[in-house]
Amino acid sequence: MKRLLLVPLLWANVAHGTPAEDYRQYCEQCHGLNRIGATGPALLPESLGRIKPDEVRQVIRDGRPASQMAGFAAQLDSARIDGLVDFLQQPPASPPTWDAQAIRASHTVLADLSQLPTTPQHHADPLNLFVVVESGDHHMDILDGDTFNVLDRFPTHFAVHGGPKFPPDGRFVYFASRDGWISQYDLHNLKLIAETRVGLNTRNLAVSKDGRWVLAGNYLPGNLVLLDARDLSLVKILDTGSRVSAVYTAPPRDSFIVALKDLNEVWELAYADAQPRFEPRRIQAQDVLDDFSFSPDYRQLVATSRKAGGGQVIDLDSGAVVTDIPLAGMPHLGSGTYWRRDGHWVFATPNISKGQISVIDLNTWALIKQIPTLGPGFFMRSHVNSRYVWSDVFFGPDNDAIHLIDKQTLEISHTLRPVPGKTAAHVEFTRDGRYVLLSIWATDGALIVYDSQTLKEVKRLPMNKPSGKYNVGNKIEFAEGTSH
Template identity: 30%
Template sequence: MLYPAAAVLLNLLFFFLSPVVGEETYNKYCASCHHPQKIGITAPPLLPMTLSKYTDEELTKIIKNGLSSTQMPSFGNLKDEEIKSIIRFLREDIPINWSIKEIRSSLTLNNNIQKKVLNIKNIKNITFVVERGHNKIWIMENEDILDAFDFSNVHGGIKYTLDGKNFYIPSRDGWIGYYKINNKKEGYYVGKIRACINLRNISLSKNGNYLIVSCLLPQTLEILNAKTLEPIKEIQLDGKISAIYELYKSDKAIFTFRDKPIIGILNTKDLSINYIKAEEPIEDFFIDPFDKFLIGTSRKDKKLVVYELEKFKLVFEDKMDSMPHLFSAAFWYKNGKFYFATPHIGKPYISIWQMYDWKFIKNVEIGSPGFFVKTHPSTDYLWVDNGSDAVVLINKNDFSEKFMTIVKGKKFTHTEFNGNGNIAYLSIYDNDGYLILYDTKKLQEIKRYPASYPVGKYNFVNKERSFYPSLFGEEIFKEKCWGCHHQTQEAFGPSFKYIANNRTESQIIAQILDPKNSYKLLGYKRNSMPAFNFNEYEIESIVNYIKSFREDKNDR
């Protein structure tokens, strides 16, 4: 027979330790928003992997007090024992079932579509802005907000088709929203689907038919119809995927694993996969702007690796002190060379690298650790955040730096540019924050919008690698061509607009590389143009830039 005190103690231990008690309390108060399997419905997932950054004390505070500026209410009526049992249940792994059946049933189309008049002047200046505090997505063109709609928990890059008509917005908890623009005149939110429980990133096939979703939970690639969002195929993965990125020159998408030294190549026509062995796991990577190389890194090995994509051969590696955040890398061209810069996790510097004749250039101190580096041909600077109230401006000529305070005492994060590059969008990350627009030449504020925790901005041009050769071409034009040519008006030589609309690509290349022999074929009586000894990347860049002035007879 147990003494009364011992019986009480056993009952309390049973209450604290019993998963059944925690599950029952969770289902009573939490499951209607967070799902019985903790995978989230109208509220985020509450799984061990998504809650690992929170202590039990922090979770207790959230449950008791709620979260301001969200739909999370206060449960101050719960006893301490009940809250502890809920947290214990949240820390437990439970079987999760999320297959094509569940994906299909999650498809939610907007049956009450109200099209918003947009009257877009130039699709290249369209920028999607995430206002996390109010769970809003803004659609902007230059200084104007054209539309806004509700969407929460956005994660990673927004993807879009290159005709500027279809935009896809991913969330951390696996939802993908779909926004459509018709003929640059009107736009509307089509609907959403939940592809998985924990999403890594999304990609689009070259032909625009497939939306490819990389998932950490479950470990799959989900293939959706890009026009209807209907699930087409589920591919099981044996490992934790890092990310997947499409190639724009061929029908392939490349993915890697955090925990396995393997590179996957997805054929985006027949959806088959070929695997290639790597030297080490690749946790973070990007594909270079010309679709030739994979640049990757891993936390364990602390080195940068470069694989040539045609034969998947390792062509360069270099040791470093810490893991770079390659997804946030910035690219530019200067004096015949191509460069990229990347921040480093937990380190107060960015590193500068030369591409194609691969080499490390230098580290540039930024004061404290940052997360994003951005640039554009229309600015002389790399724009870097460092967790403070200032943007760090690093000159692309000599890598000198200066600090420009945006809003004193409030954290600045993440720069984005419009397509033309004359406007920089700067986020003041605060509940009472701002989206601030800066003139990139005068470095002066143009306009500001109140915003609650504005985070990512995604411009139509600057987030798509297929546009990067043209951006490099703009920099080459300023260095090599500006003395004789103008983009849209005749100068000493014909305008790029005239060239784009009256010459074939082969004629353009011949006139650049061998004008002494090509001028007669173009109808000129004499040649006054010097030959340029461009490499393959320079010629592709300047030709892409010239072609960007080609008039579209079927303009949307």
Template identity: 30%
Template sequence: MNRIILLPLTLLIVFGAFAGELAKGSKLYQEHCASCHGVDRAGTVAPPLLPLFLKKIPEKKLIKIIKNGLPATQMPAFSNLSEDDIKKIIAYIKTPSKIQWSEDKISKSIQIKKNYTKKLSVKNIKNIVAVVERGHQKVWIMEETKILDKFNFKNVHGGLKFSPSGWKIYVPSRDGWVGRYDIDKGGFFGKVRACVYLRNISLDRTGKYILVSCWLPKSIVILDAESFRPVRFIKQKGLISAIYELYSQDKAIFTFRNKPLIGFLNTKSFSIKYKKIKEPYEDFFIDPFEGYIVGTSRKGTLLTVYDIKSGEEIFSYPIEGMPHLASATYWYKNGKFLFATPHIGKPYITVWQMYDWKFIKKVNIKGNGFFVRTHPTTPYLWTDNGKDRVILVDKNDYSVRSIETIKGKRVIHTEFSGDGNLSYVSLYNKDGALLIYDSITLKLIKKIPASIPIGKYNIINKSRKYAPFLLGKEVFLAKCWGCHHQTQEAFGPSFRWIVNHRKKDIIISHIMNPEATYRQLGYKRNAMPRLNLSREELEAIVSYMMEFKDAKDN
């Protein structure tokens, strides 16, 4: 009986002492830290101080940071604080905190700067590449091998998005800020804090709204893309994996890391419909023609395909190592659409067939890769394996070769110019570099010093609406180029002439059944073979053709 009474008393004493220490830590925090990190620890001019951000930082390192400050930042040294006081602050900032966020706080955070310093000399907006230099917290605006401008953005991590025209770039940070750079005006427009911890951003297909998925607080925030004013603040009950727009409908799709649901957001009414699935999709992508969601869970034991129209999971395949589907790439070969994905912690990438869904091949790249990219211009999949070489996988026979970079530097992430002629490769080190290669000859054209360069972003390669266009170029090379040229007359009329003189439905009818349409088009006999294209092949080639509407001859 005495033991039963003494144990709760002991716990009360221990918890009481701990609560007292936290109270002291709270008081010290408010006195020394709140002016920069916020009274609620959500951050103001300095980053948030919450368990989500601090859990991977050892206590010894936190003590050193508080005691000595951080060079080249606004974090001062608090040498006057004792180590015991610093430990009390650390104990306090590592405790959970209920974050309150609102449309009012978002509105008050808006900073419109319109720092337009120079007019950029842009030759082709579709070849603009935005480079994230994480080490210096900068974003570069590049065209071909030339840096046109740089701007600062604190805590930038990647995930940049282009407006539909490509002339505006939206930049997110993990601590909830979203900024905009106006290429057409040559400068930084401003920024807004959508939440405290941001997962990713997207734009609706019109470019009118910014869609922000947040973990702190759990929500989807919808911002006016021009003014940054909040339009909707939609609370959620789970941790959102990511949100992506559809280019074919006024919808966006999101999933959760910890809930077996898919959310379909109407980007006009902002209503949401949820569909149940068997396991949460922690990572996913939407196929190029927006009929399917390819997803996987943190367990990484299954790759699953969800049919958007039927609302059913139609394919699953067991696989070791979680597929990093947000870093997957796709291409067209021998009448089939394919995709490749790296796997977290595994020394291979896998290749899969789309639409007639099946596993194709596991390709050993001898190291843990994180990104895989390709373009119709290159015969290779460009990937990394955590080492100092660019790994190239042949798209025809899946043989592997590599490009030597700089010994001891870590290669990460390739991206291409819009036309595919240049490959941009990051050396992910503090004293790293951006390497620019000719994507056909593989010759190194330029090396630009950079501190922890990571993502590169180009509207053709990173805007979902251009995925069918890129695949359509490959369908054109396989099916059409013997008779047609893009802008010049060959055996048949050019794509430019066709799309500027015929309606889209007539073009589709003639591709699918030329014997029934040639007289309607004014021909005395039919010279167009029946191609027997799949629905996806047809959509790809028409998408490619339509890019030449109102284009000038080369």
């Protein structure tokens, strides 16, 4: 179909009060032509995937407090609001695109790196800083991990998505937003350096072990976008023919590993060469493997697989299936963690449909134990100096609880309820493992700092839905117990 020719006709056909006309009149100035976003976020089916239609309806009717999004109850009756809710769930009449030209045009350099000092311009330990994402009002905090004072707080693009990532020296932090904005922030100078919009709907990013490349994975368009880590300028676009679920860096392999949503393949992009070609090595799989974790040496991949009825272990060099691990419910292997127990590596994974944690031996891949919990969980974290693995109960009536599992006995030793009735989730340790930072996921939420030995509260910082927190040292060392 020749869409361009249709445009004048479409304009003629939109009668006053149709959802398309209401969008143009009331929404487009902020949400953009073709709904790809402008000052307001993108409103495409992919963007709204995690939001229930009832919430979309309520936002249009009542707006969002403390934001540019005002309610439209006075202008639009409920039938017209319902019309808009349906309209936003459908793809736009002409499919939105985002090509190399659009990426280059979006690229903004905000500070000249050559003019900035190359040493920390603050007194905190640069390897014990925390980057904290406040998802309630789309801000980021840079926290001193020794004093727990906030060194900087700045606005981000709408909905930071996936974990922020660091180069090996920890100077910068790179992060992605739901609508495809990649940002580079200088942790020495506490300044934003550059931004590029790489897509319309982005999952996450990874930084190469040598700190030279930033790779972003997109749902829309389904591709990978490679940027130069010095200033986020575009290097290459790789079409995947599939939505990209996630990208990872595999330090011992000098490569990126890519999880795909619509193909029975896992991709590897090597970057060891001085001028890497970034030609994908396509590892064939028997199933869609879009949620996975790695063995500590990155030789093997542990993926959630429906066909395997749980998990499947794949050898990354040969591509062969090592074994299936039957696990009931919906294990979320991507947010599992590993540690040493009696000299063996073990791996534990939460389950997003069942209140249980599965512990697996990383040598034999045998299931060692199923630990019953108060409900399905999402995040698990530990530290080499911690006796416990901290695991949240993310779903269900006990989502205010946190289990502390003894790493040796595999029993729940403590269950904390930091703020009864409010979701407690996502912990991260200081670099030395002495303190644990935990989030209360509420608009009037908080970051709570615990002594990891005595379990006493040390400090509480009020925050607006502090969804994730990331310790620079633990991340750049790919420390045991943290997320990768």
